Amino acid sequence: MRYAAIGDSFTEGVGDRLDDGTLRGWADLVAAGLAQSSAEPLYYSNLAIRGRLIAPIVEDQLEAALSLDPRPTLMTFNGGGNDMMRPGFGVERVMEYATQVADRCVEERVALVILSGGDPTERLPRGSMIKRRGDEFLEAVKEFALDRPEVTFVDNWSDQELRRAPYWSPDRLHLNALGHSRVAARVLTALGVHTELPEAGDAHVPAAGPVAEARYYATYVLPWLARRVARRSSGDGREPKYAHWSRIDPIAE
Template sequence: MRFAAIGDSFTEGVGDDLPDGSVRGWADLVAAGLAAGLDEPVDYVNLAIRGRLIEPIVRDQLEAALALEPQPTLISFNGGGNDMMRPGFDLDRIVGLIEHAIDRCAQEGVGLLLLSGGDPTMRLPRGAMMSDRGRIYLEAVDGILERHPEQLFVDNWSDQELRRAPYWSADRLHLGPLGHERVAARVLTALGVETDLPTSTDSAPESRRALVEAQYYARYVLPWIGRRLTRRSSGDGRTAKHPEWVRIDPTAVHRAADAPHEPGKHADP
């Protein structure tokens, strides 16, 4: 199997930080899970870059994935989350781009996995607006699936458990390690590799004291507003973390799984 992942920060793996400052994320875990579950090597590319809107994901990343030699057998595609946070949210345009991606993969004979990100809106500023947009986005995806009944879709947005605070990073926008693990398990199961869903046992209430909120706004919200005002993106100047095929060896994955590691963490495949 040759697995290529395209998308934004969700697919890049932001929030699942490694000690060296790089990120892992659900797509890396899926590649390792496929190798272990199929007991055969899996070649893996990850072209996702944080901050990307859906148009450059389809225009640039999808075409780069389809141009790989050899071609992928499977492409995962998520996009639209950054579009939902911007003025001028154009649902019809997003739907058209998703259907274009479906058509392009069909033309090339490449399998396509669509998936939505988790729903972070309960704890975000302007979360109600994003929640409404997420709802109409999913309704639009339902229409796409009616027109393309063969299309595989993993709906993480509707996962109620995934909305809880223990699955999210400190910025409240990106999944943390456990959230990425849960998405990876959902994707692997959808691909035929049955995987238990990680679940948090943490029932402690999230602190929302004034000082905590002030620190949160200073560290995460104000820089985000600054980037919007100056038309910058968190992904400016960044390149894909795995732009060429990387081989995931199932024997190495098995050894990594048997090695001791911190709860909520995985050894590198």
């Protein structure tokens, strides 16, 4: 199997940082799980870059993935989360790009999994606006997937458990290691590798007071706004973490 992942920070694995400083994330966990279930090596590429809007994901990463030699046998695609946080978001335009991904995967005979990200909006500034857009986007993707039997759709946005604070990083926007593990389990199960969903159990995150909220805005919100004003992205100058095929071997038991 040859698995290629395209997307933004969600697919890159932001929020799931290992002790050596490298990022892991749900896509890496899916690759490892598929290799383990087949008891054979798997070849894995992850072209996702944080901050990317859906247009460059499709226009740049899709064709780069399909140009890998040998061609992928499986692709995962997520995009649109960064678009939802910007003015002018339109579901119709985003779905045109999703259609392009599905059409190209059919042409190249690549199995496609489309997945939504988790819903972080309960604790985000302007969360109600993003929630409204996310719900609209979800309904469009669900309807699209019903008409495309060749597409596997994994709905993480509707996962009520995943909305809880213990699954999210301090920036409240990216999943932490537990959150990425839960998404990976959902994807693997959708691919026929039944995987138990990790749960936070009774983990409790204390309510943030005024000082903690001020620190949160200074650390995460204001820098994000500064990048928007400067028309910069957190992914500017970054390269994919696995631009070519990387071999993933099953772990001997």
